[in-house]
Amino acid sequence: MRLSSFPVEPFKIKMVESIGRTTRAERDKCLRTAGFNVFGLPAEKVFIDLLTDSGTSAMSDRQWAGIMTGDESYAGARSFYRFEKVVRDIFGFAYVIPTHQGRAAERVLFETVLGKNSIVPSNIHFDTTRANIEVRKAKAVDLAAAEAYDPDAILPFKGDMDTSKLEAFLERNGARVPVVMLTVTNNSGGGQPVSLANIRRISAICRRHNVPFFFDACRFAENAWFIKGREKGYERWSVRDIARKMFSFADGATMSAKKDALVNMGGFVTLNDPELAARIKNNLIIGEGFPTYGGLAGRDLEAMAQGLQEVLDESYLEYRTRQVAGLGELLDEARVPYFKPAGGHAIYVLADRLLPQIPRNRFPGWALTVALYRESGIRAVEIGGGMFGRKDPKTGREAFPALELVRLAIPRRVYTASHLGFVAESLAAIARKPERVKGLRIVEEAPFLRHFTARFEEID
Ligand SMILES: Cc1ncc(COP(=O)(O)O)c(C=O)c1O
Numbered sequence: 042m043r044l045s046s047f048p049v050e051p052f053k054i055k056m057v058e059s060i061g062r063t064t065r066a067e068r069d070k071c072l073r074t075a076g077f078n079v080f081g082l083p084a085e086k087v088f089i090d091l092l093t094d095s096g097t098s099a100m101s102d103r104q105w106a107g108i109m110t111g112d113e114s115y116a117g118a119r120s121f122y123r124f125e126k127v128v129r130d131i132f133g134f135a136y137v138i139p140t141h142q143g144r145a146a147e148r149v150l151f152e153t154v155l156g157k158n159s160i161v162p163s164n165i166h167f168d169t170t171r172a173n174i175e176v177r178k179a180k181a182v183d184l185a186a187a188e189a190y191d192p193d194a195i196l197p198f199k200g201d202m203d204t205s206k207l208e209a210f211l212e213r214n215g216a217r218v219p220v221v222m223l224t225v226t227n228n229s230g231g232g233q234p235v236s237l238a239n240i241r242r243i244s245a246i247c248r249r250h251n252v253p254f255f256f257d258a259c260r261f262a263e264n265a266w267f268i269k270g271r272e273k274g275y276e277r278w279s280v281r282d283i284a285r286k287m288f289s290f291a292d293g294a295t296m297s298a299k300k301d302a303l304v305n306m307g308g309f310v311t312l313n314d315p316e317l318a319a320r321i322k323n324n325l326i327i328g329e330g331f332p333t334y335g336g337l338a339g340r341d342l343e344a345m346a347q348g349l350q351e352v353l354d355e356s357y358l359e360y361r362t363r364q365v366a367g368l369g370e371l372l373d374e375a376r377v378p379y380f381k382p383a384g385g386h387a388i389y390v391l392a393d394r395l396l397p398q399i400p401r402n403r404f405p406g407w408a409l410t411v412a413l414y415r416e417s418g419i420r421a422v423e424i425g426g427g428m429f430g431r432k433d434p435k436t437g438r439e440a441f442p443a444l445e446l447v448r449l450a451i452p453r454r455v456y457t458a459s460h461l462g463f464v465a466e467s468l469a470a471i472a473r474k475p476e477r478v479k480g481l482r483i484v485e486e487a488p489f490l491r492h493f494t495a496r497f498e499e500i501d
Pocket residue numbers: 095142143144145167169170224228257259297298299307308
């Protein structure tokens with residue numbers, strides 16, 4: 042392993058948590074009990090957990106200090122006003138409505154704006170956004186540019202939306218579109234960023250058609266960092282100013298604070314429209330809580346307020362994105378194919394290329410997550426046929442998404458260079474003998490977000 046692939050961490054470690062090793066036999070038993078679904082594994086039995094970067098950040102000493110100073114008043118807590126001020130400063134919208142996590146922000150927004158026959162376009166919807174739309178019998182449409190699906194195209198902004206498609210779509214269906222979403226960075230498309238030029242164009246189109254434009258802003262700081270490094274004219278801008286500029290083109294945002302607010306739980310909706318904000322707050326009271334806490338404790342609001350400021354520290358963002366790119370460089374050496382370029386928060390391995398002997402209907406991505414865990418105790422997540430495949434209710438046949446990926450999401454400030462070196466070595470070992478990995482079939486599945494609970498069996 043080349044340590045030079047990795048950046049020096051701009052922090053030192055003040056508290057540690059032990060991680061236990063398991064034997065291969067133990068892991069095999071755990072897999073069988075979990076129905077070969079890594080979501081069903083006890084975390085204690087996982088050595089390196091790359092299931093998600095969501096809610097898995099290490100909080101800083103200052104965030105923990107905020108936890109102790111949280112104001113737990115039911116209404117009007119000091120911690121809420123601090124949080125509201127930080128969000129307003131960064132995002133620039135008038136109303137700030139906390140929720141317990143990102144999908145709750147999506148739910149209160151979509152329950153308020155979606156009608157019968159609504160359609161919501163995005164670059165690519167994340168699974169919870171899509172589910173929150175589809176569960177209300179509305180339609181979620183992806184309008185990413187074609188390159189978003191090309192794993193080999195090395196381009197700076199593969200998260201961009203195809204704005205000619207958006208224009209044509211709104212011409213035809215504008216009356217049915219209550220909001221246009223934009224996911225930054227584009228988690229379901231390789232964690233790729235969206236350019237400011239694209240954001241500006243989307244905004245102009247939405248304004249022309251009188252449709253509100255909202256960000257799914259979970260990874261806004263990583264997106265802003267890529268704009269600074271890759272988009273002409275912004276090299277000298279601070280990431281904070283770039284973020285502010287991004288949001289200046291929109292009407293609001295939903296955010297899962299579990300990513301770029303560096304906390305373990307939290308989210309919010311922020312927006313400008315007073316009437317819509319009032320309706321969302323009414324909805325919030327039914328399902329989440331009073332609008333100054335929205336499903337969170339005062340201490341959570343303190344930790345989010347602090348995390349939102351820390352995430353804009355450019356030495357942190359440089360380390361963060363270099364760490365992910367460093368893992369990519371090691372995989373290049375090991376000839377493990379992945380979606381290029383490396384994403385902001387994750388590497389997305391091209392599972393169908395790594396395991397060419399497993400056909401799509403035998404879930405090669407899922408099979409890779411099983412193999413990685415069985416061989417090395419590493420947990421990753423499939424973003425392919427298991428997550429996004431759809432069964433035709435009449436024929437029972439599966440339609441598969443364009444890409445069959447396994448995401449190695451890197452928790453923020455948690456793992457060191459040697460942990461990631463071990464991950465690269467483990468994948469390299471699978472790449473040397475791919476024929477040892479078996480395909481799977483689904484034996485049990487739920488109608489929505491099936492990947493969380495589906496059970497599989499291996500096919501010999
Ligand atoms: C792009 C995107 N949107 C929304 C969400 C949902 O956030 P949460 O898990 O906090 O509900 C996620 C979570 O991973 C995400 O990546």
